Amino acid sequence: MVIKIEGLDFAYGAGKQSVPVLKNINVTIQKGMITAIIGQTGSGKSTLVQQLNALLKPTKGTVQIGDHVVTNKTKEKELAPIRAEVGMVFQFPESQLFAPTVLEDVMYGPKNFGATDEEAKKAAETALQRVGFDATLYEQSPFNLSGGQMRRVALAGVLAMNPQTMVFDEPAAGLDPQGQEELLNLLKSLRDEGKTVVLISHQMDQVLALADRVLVLKDGEIAADEPVDQLFSRPQSWFAEQHLDLPETIAFQKQLEEKGFVFDGLCKTVPDLAKAIKKQLDPTKIRSIGSTISENGEANHE
Ligand SMILES: Nc1ncnc2c1ncn2[C@@H]1O[C@H](COP(=O)(O)OP(=O)(O)OP(=O)(O)O)[C@@H](O)[C@H]1O
Numbered sequence: 140m141v142i143k144i145e146g147l148d149f150a151y152g153a154g155k156q157s158v159p160v161l162k163n164i165n166v167t168i169q170k171g172m173i174t175a176i177i178g179q180t181g182s183g184k185s186t187l188v189q190q191l192n193a194l195l196k197p198t199k200g201t202v203q204i205g206d207h208v209v210t211n212k213t214k215e216k217e218l219a220p221i222r223a224e225v226g227m228v229f230q231f232p233e234s235q236l237f238a239p240t241v242l243e244d245v246m247y248g249p250k251n252f253g254a255t256d257e258e259a260k261k262a263a264e265t266a267l268q269r270v271g272f273d274a275t276l277y278e279q280s281p282f283n284l285s286g287g288q289m290r291r292v293a294l295a296g297v298l299a300m301n302p303q304t305m306v307f308d309e310p311a312a313g314l315d316p317q318g319q320e321e322l323l324n325l326l327k328s329l330r331d332e333g334k335t336v337v338l339i340s341h342q343m344d345q346v347l348a349l350a351d352r353v354l355v356l357k358d359g360e361i362a363a364d365e366p367v368d369q370l371f372s373r374p375q376s377w378f379a380e381q382h383l384d385l386p387e388t389i390a391f392q393k394q395l396e397e398k399g400f401v402f403d404g405l406c407k408t409v410p411d412l413a414k415a416i417k418k419q420l421d422p423t424k425i426r427s428i429g430s431t432i433s434e435n436g437e438a439n440h441e
Pocket residue numbers: 151152158160178179180181182183184185186187230
């Protein structure tokens with residue numbers, strides 16, 4: 140299922156109170172890929188993803204979600220099937236939890252879409268196991284949990300519904316390093332199963348490691364929409380203009396390039412970067428690119 144946004148403007152509020160947030164957005168979210176959405180705080184990322192399952196309707200333009208076309212005229216009752224196809228883990232997971240116990244919270248989605256109690260319980264338990272949630276806490280109130288555990292419950296709530304498309308708004312926030320690693324593996328395994336994944340993230344290393352394609356938002360407009368390698372091949376000055384960091388390995392690579400190092404492509408991992416640097420420290424290679432290594436280790440063009 141492809142999601143296609145055309146000519147979309149969005150403003151919160153109406154009339155004089157109206158605040159434009161998204162302007163002339165034209166993007167397609169490709170099936171079976173991980174699309175990352177990045178941009179400075181307040182650039183409109185969370186507002187944009189809420190159009191993907193019609194939690195917010197466009198002020199102008201259309202959002203086509205599979206066979207459903209959503210405009211500002213679309214009635215609420217037409218939106219239910221979309222919610223089954225596009226699941227969303229919100230930026231603030233506590234806003235999405237509501238049931239008296241963890242298990243009931245995660246069972247709610249499948250039950251709402253027609254599963255029996257038994258089926259819903261099975262789906263909920265499988266999803267909770269998959270996100271590494273402690274089984275002894277199933278009967279706890281979701282509101283008594285730590286931030287990281289709440290986020291796991293919110294993740295499980297979406298997994299249990301098994302939607303074709305899953306949207307994660309800053310899912311790593313509140314997770315410890317091990318939890319973040321598990322989350323990365325979860326998102327990769329969802330893609331491997333053919334799911335469409337949309338990920339909002341401030342962590343550029345995570346975006347580099349995971350995303351196939353990246354959308355960059357700036358002040359509510361699309362500043363870039365391209366494959367991840369193409370994006371991170373842009374000059375450092377472009378990222379500074381967007382108020383975005385670079386992934387660590389790429390930042391280091393770009394600094395070396397400024398000093399005269401020449402790389403064949405992007406070094407996405409530390410081992411890749413180390414290998415590429417080692418290659419350049421080979422004297423024959425250095426001579427062939429017309430550079431010398433000075434005493435302080437800098438490569439200088441002659
Ligand atoms: N419910 C709302 N009512 C009015 N304005 C809102 C509402 N939600 C967000 N905004 C405004 O819309 C703009 C975009 O907000 P949004 O939350 O989409 O940005 P974001 O890119 O997700 O930011 P962050 O990185 O901080 O999560 C901001 O100026 C914000 O203040």
